[in-house]
Amino acid sequence: MIWLVWRQHRQQALFALLGLAALAAFLVPTGIQMHDAFERAGLPGCLRAAASVEYVQVVNGADQAPDPVSTCQDLAAQFAGRFGSRGAIGILLWFLPLFVGLFWGAPLIARELEHGTHRLVWTQGVSRRRWALASSAWSAGAWCC
Amino acid sequence: MSVALEASGLGKRYRRTWALRDCNLSVPRGRIAALVGPNGAGKTTLLHLAVGLLAPTSGTIRVLDQAPGDPALLARIGFVAQDTPLYRNFTVADLLTLGDRLNRGFDRPMARARLERLAIPLDRRVGALSGGQRAQIALTLAVAKRPDLLLLDEPLASLDPLARREFLQALMGAVADQGVTVVLSSHLLADLERVCDYLIVLSAAHVQVLGAVDELLEAHKVLVGPHRDDQPPIAGVAQVVRASHTDRQATLLVRTDGPNHDPAWKALDVTLEDLVLAYLAEPAAGTLPGPAHDDSLEVQA
16 A cells, blocks of 8 residues: 555655755755854844843933944844845745645545546555555655655 | 345435436356446446445445455455546556555466566556557456456447457456456447346346346247237237337237247347347336236336
8 A cells, every 4th residue: 555655656756855855955055154144244142232232221322332223233134135035935935835735635536536546446455544544644744754 | 056246225326316226136156247228327336336436325235245345345356447447657567566565365477477468568657558458457457356256347448349359358268267257337238248148237227137148038039920000919928028010010029938839920039139229228128037027017019
């Protein structure tokens, strides 16, 4: 049964793996680059300082000392300006589960019915429950990975 | 003799229409039964009920003395569905693996040898093969389960005459080798006559004719004689199934219950095709085994 499910879906699995690899090839260097830029701009320290600034201080000494909050805001704006567009990729990731369900989950049974092959596979010496279990376990497993 | 397929009061309803209603039949083991009837008569429904793809709305069906649907039972049934569905992106060898993995007792060497004999390449994708080859593969998968019962739903429909003959020969070979019971639905009466020794005629969701082919052929005759408007009963005729006539001559297809000594009528043997067509043309006529014939079903000429 597991063999059958693998044989039926191995092409799909291959494409999914390729897709994930392509996504990783893009996301991992971007992530490293973002991390480096974040460090180099001194944003970690600046943000920590900004977090410790109290509201009273800001109001009183706004003109004298360099304002940690506004400098930090500038740095953050620069950072966001450089990488913000890539944040759109994140939105794509939100919809990934939807796509998995749409393109993998739905056709599990629908395609069998469309091609009439349920009449082949459901009349072998394996119960339909086991077939359903193996098929959905595959999809669920692939999604978890 | 034990029974391979038995239905009593069997009915299946799809929403408001009955695809099969109050259907009683039994097929003894070791027979090759032809399941015939017009489109929509319930042939596919009956086979799907037998194999557990459908559940009956009413009545019961028993297959090899068990209720259908159990995987252990399914391993003993070879089923070839209509249009012989196969995974088209699988290679032929993949399908053999499928059969092997999904059925205990799958005879892979036999399946392999059969396909080699039919010159079907094992490394080819199923989608690239002809309809006849696909039908042969589907039959091979079913036969290699070494089933006790083969249920075939119009396996001949997609085949050319030569492939049809080869298919039936292969089927006969498998039956002779394994002593399997076959129920085969088809429209091709002439082909069925060569191989089948049992007949089930379904018409409008009912079983119309049921019985052994040789007994049915023996019990039916075509009578040719003078045409009269007030035809008195003819000796030895239990029922006139179908009558046609010209001005002077009448041709009757009759079910007999004794020898016909009336010299005015010439008796001819019937073919299975004539018999089935006569019954299908007269849905009210019917013949079922057993002594009790419902008189209301009888048609008077």
